[in-house]
Amino acid sequence: MKAAALLLLCLLSTAVLALEPGERLAPWTLLDQHDVPYTLNDETRILLVARDMDGAKLVDAALEGKPKGYLDERHAVFLADISRMPRIIATLFALPKMRDYNYRILLDHDARIAPRYPAGEGEVLWLQLEDGRLVEQKVFKEAVALEQALAAEQP
Numbered sequence: 001m002k003a004a005a006l007l008l009l010c011l012l013s014t015a016v017l018a019l020e021p022g023e024r025l026a027p028w029t030l031l032d033q034h035d036v037p038y039t040l041n042d043e044t045r046i047l048l049v050a051r052d053m054d055g056a057k058l059v060d061a062a063l064e065g066k067p068k069g070y071l072d073e074r075h076a077v078f079l080a081d082i083s084r085m086p087r088i089i090a091t092l093f094a095l096p097k098m099r100d101y102n103y104r105i106l107l108d109h110d111a112r113i114a115p116r117y118p119a120g121e122g123e124v125l126w127l128q129l130e131d132g133r134l135v136e137q138k139v140f141k142e143a144v145a146l147e148q149a150l151a152a153e154q155p
Contacts, residue, residue, distance in 0.1 A: 035099035046076035061143035073155035081114035
């Protein structure tokens, strides 16, 4: 009986996390790799979410060679879940490298925000927003496809 109740609870919690078109995303604030705060707002048109290093590498490859401000021009932000990265590794190696990137990375150190968005392992979740509401979501597993989708967005 307890197992059945637990299974039902898990299924219900998964259903609650599913995002539906038209749903307003709750605002949140995170620091980027330069410790500058960013708050999700109605101006954001694209939210890219990577839940692991492989997903983050896809974003990096898609943005390779792009000028500074490329994401900003498209009203896009990149959220990286780094909660599974040991704090010492993040502090000594990952963050110094991220500071060299010419795009903003919003860092979720404690898995406080990223779990709201159903990005899978090795992929990037693209949430298309309008006035803070979800319009569409896509999943990218290849950097070239992500790069093409970003290029198609008009600045």
